[in-house]
Amino acid sequence: MTSLKRIIFFLSLLLSFAAIADAQGRNSIEGRVVGPDGQGVLDVRVILKNTNLTDVGQDITDSQGNYRFQNLSDGVYYIEVLPLGTALEGKTLRVDLASFSRRAGGSSEIYRFDFQLHPIRPVEKPLPKKLAEALAFVQDVPPTARQKYKDAQKLLEKNKKEEAWAALRDSIEIFPDYYDALDLLGTEYLGAGHSNVAVPIFQQAVEANAKGWHSFYGLGSAYSLLNMRKDALPPLKKAIELNPYYAEGYLRLGAELAKEEGSYDEAVVIYEKAIKLEPIQAAEPYAALASIYSKQKKYKEAADALETYLKNAVDLKNPEPIKEKIKEFRKKAAGT
Incomplete structure (x- = not known):
């Protein structure tokens, strides 16, 4: 049989205390993950981390490459895009929602961050x-x-x-x-x-x-x-x-x-x-x-x-x- 499609997501939500301290967080982060051809990449794991690098959320891209995180408090986050099981490189982006919220007078906002992934040389090895x-x-x-x-x-x-x-x-x-x-x-x-x-x-x-x-x-x-x-x-x-x-x-x-x-x-x-x-x-x-x-x-x-x-x-x-x-x-x- 041909090799099975690898499960690309794993990790359930590991909510950190820092991220849930403000239960009223209403900000959202969304975007697309696309390949070299600009087409959405399906089933890419996207992880959101706080400043302690603790996971505060994760999502899996849909067929159009879309991901989304909701109910976020102000603060600094890291978005990690992990296309495991593919020949595409991963990416990490630091974002500061606090600065946006200050400019918006504290109102909730939706922030968009898109990622275009590029090929890397596959390194997966066959089983012994x-x-x-x-x-x-x-x-x-x-x-x-x-x-x-x-x-x-x-x-x-x-x-x-x-x-x-x-x-x-x-x-x-x-x-x-x-x-x-x-x-x-x-x-x-x-x-x-x-x-x-x-x-x-x-x-x-x-x-x-x-x-x-x-x-x-x-x-x-x-x-x-x-x-x-x-x-x-x-x-x-x-x-x-x-x-x-x-x-x-x-x-x-x-x-x-x-x-x-x-x-x-x-x-x-x-x-x-x-x-x-x-x-x-x-x-x-x-x-x-x-x-x-x-x-x-x-x-x-x-x-x-x-x-x-x-x-x-x-x-x-x-x-x-x-x-x-x-x-x-x-x-x-x-x-x-």
């Missing part, structure tokens, strides 16, 4: 031969079910999602244990925001194929987006157990573990493993590590992580606030 052989899964699929699956793939290439989903459902109706069709349909529903529908599909997929790491990852991601953390952790851990080379699996698991103080140390270990793998948007795990270390009052480690974040966030327009935060952490580490 032994692992690929271990994960291989072959089914005797009825020809009619296989044809429906192929039809769905062609429809997805034309962005005819509703028709593709119908073809996948027909394929599964013909052969209920059709792993490839289940995995692809679950991935599609997840990407469209239908996490509750994706859960039983992924459950059926992993019952059909106990080695289906991609569906375990999808199942964990769906539970995460439904705020079912206890249910999300086991399948996410199973996904990286089956495929220890899946960097995004570590990132998703690290984000879940980082939600609770009792699992901070485990989250750090997972993020460090993610950093060693490729492909990966290298700035993201360092920002997450800095956030965890600061909460643990490990200020030297937080400063080190932020310095590496700065080095890797090549599209950061204004690094000065991050530099100031590094200085702050250095002073706290020195006890001054």
Whole structure:
């Protein structure tokens, strides 16, 4: 089978205390993410961070490349565009909503920031031969079910999602244990925001194929987006157990573990493993590590992580606030 469409979003909303301090925030940020040809890029993960580089929201671009964040208080934010699983470069932009609001007399506004992404050389590596052989899964699929699956793939290439989903459902109706069709349909529903529908599909997929790491990852991601953390952790851990080379699996698991103080140390270990793998948007795990270390009052480690974040966030327009935060952490580490 052709390689499955990668799940491009993972990370549920991790609201920081700084971002929700003002419950009356009414500002919005919106925009488009387009490719070199000016066409919208579908399923790109866009993350909004505060000045502590803590996630305060995320969105996934639609078929036109649109994203949106609402109910934002005044302040400085960083918009990170992460086209994971593509051959496009990511981007980071610092925005200051406070300055706009002051000019507007404190009224709510909608601020627009568009991003055009450019190609980078793909760096994804195939799985090691032994692992690929271990994960291989072959089914005797009825020809009619296989044809429906192929039809769905062609429809997805034309962005005819509703028709593709119908073809996948027909394929599964013909052969209920059709792993490839289940995995692809679950991935599609997840990407469209239908996490509750994706859960039983992924459950059926992993019952059909106990080695289906991609569906375990999808199942964990769906539970995460439904705020079912206890249910999300086991399948996410199973996904990286089956495929220890899946960097995004570590990132998703690290984000879940980082939600609770009792699992901070485990989250750090997972993020460090993610950093060693490729492909990966290298700035993201360092920002997450800095956030965890600061909460643990490990200020030297937080400063080190932020310095590496700065080095890797090549599209950061204004690094000065991050530099100031590094200085702050250095002073706290020195006890001054």
